[in-house]
Ligand code: DX5
């Protein structure tokens with residue numbers, strides 16, 4: 647079943663606890679946390695102390711998306727702070743196999759992320775190591791951007807690869823997801839859908855999550 651992961655990037659950071667409680671009520675199990683360093687992407691967000699504070703106020707699994715140039719240095723610190731899942735960008739990991747295994751040995755699920763311009767084939771040699779793959783459907787750095795349709799081609803390609811490997815490898819997508827496209831995204835084979843502005847910029851984040859979940863469920867039920 648497709649799961650929606652609210653991204654707190656578009657939440658009101660002054661009321662973060664309340665915002666998280668609202669999406670928790672919608673029945674999600676994971677929360678997406680965007681970490682940006684102002685180098686790998688042209689924006690800055692938050693660091694380990696914020697993850698540590700979030701860890702104390704929710705039972706949700708924290709999916710920390712590292713948009714930083716040195717994930718080897720910081721991944722263990724985010725895991726220590728409470729991240730249960732950590733994803734790193736292929737583009738900044740010359741020793742990707744080692745980085746993924748390091749994240750696992752530190753006690754978190756290890757994800758690998760592809761920018762829109764990075765082909766799926768770059769992951770061929772780590773598909774048996776990674777715990778999940780995140781396909782960026784916008785160029786990372788900001789919430790509220792338009793979904794890039796080419797990402798669905800990449801999802802289908804990865805779906806075919808994991809089937810041929812007979813590997814359980816969840817596919818996550820991030821950026822520009824809303825009610826208008828979640829059906830198509832779910833049908834392409836995505837398991838985990840990150841949603842930022844379509845959840846937290848809506849008047850009622852709890853209903854927004856439920857509506858997204860329902861649209862994904864209906865789309866996959868129809869194609870089944
Ligand atoms: C963008 C971040 C996303 C962001 C998505 O670089 O990685 O997680 O929150 O936001 P929306 O859903 O608004 O595109």
Ligand code: ZN
Pocket residue numbers: 653678679680711820840
């Ligand atoms: Zn993200």
